[in-house]
Amino acid sequence: MINKEFSILNNNAPLWYNRRINGTERHEIFEGRTGNRNKSIEDGLVIFLKPELHRTGKYAIHKNPKYWKEEIKIQEIAERRWCEYYKKTPDDFLKRYGRNYL
Numbered sequence: 001m002i003n004k005e006f007s008i009l010n011n012n013a014p015l016w017y018n019r020r021i022n023g024t025e026r027h028e029i030f031e032g033r034t035g036n037r038n039k040s041i042e043d044g045l046v047i048f049l050k051p052e053l054h055r056t057g058k059y060a061i062h063k064n065p066k067y068w069k070e071e072i073k074i075q076e077i078a079e080r081r082w083c084e085y086y087k088k089t090p091d092d093f094l095k096r097y098g099r100n101y102l
């Protein structure tokens with residue numbers, strides 16, 4: 001059980017932060033399938049967002065997932081970073097998360 005919160009993504013302020021700063025909320029990048037949310041947390045595939053980009057604003061990831069998927073390509077960035085950080089392949093990613101985003 002990992003208690004310490006961490007992110008392997010590069011910081012991309014002010015869009016997202018890779019550590020919890022005042023007023024931000026943690027978002028798990030892969031959370032759709034059963035277990036993926038916990039894997040995201042374990043692997044550091046989380047980002048920290050201001051509430052307006054997490055839940056409340058027009059471009060919030062939970063209100064406008066299409067924008068984050070297609071314009072920002074957050075899942076693609078996360079999968080790439082996961083492979084790089086853990087020295088794994090997209091096939092390893094597929095096995096762990098159930099699909100690929102590259």
Ligand SMILES: [Zn+2]
Pocket residue numbers: 026027028054062
């Ligand atoms: Zn979220």
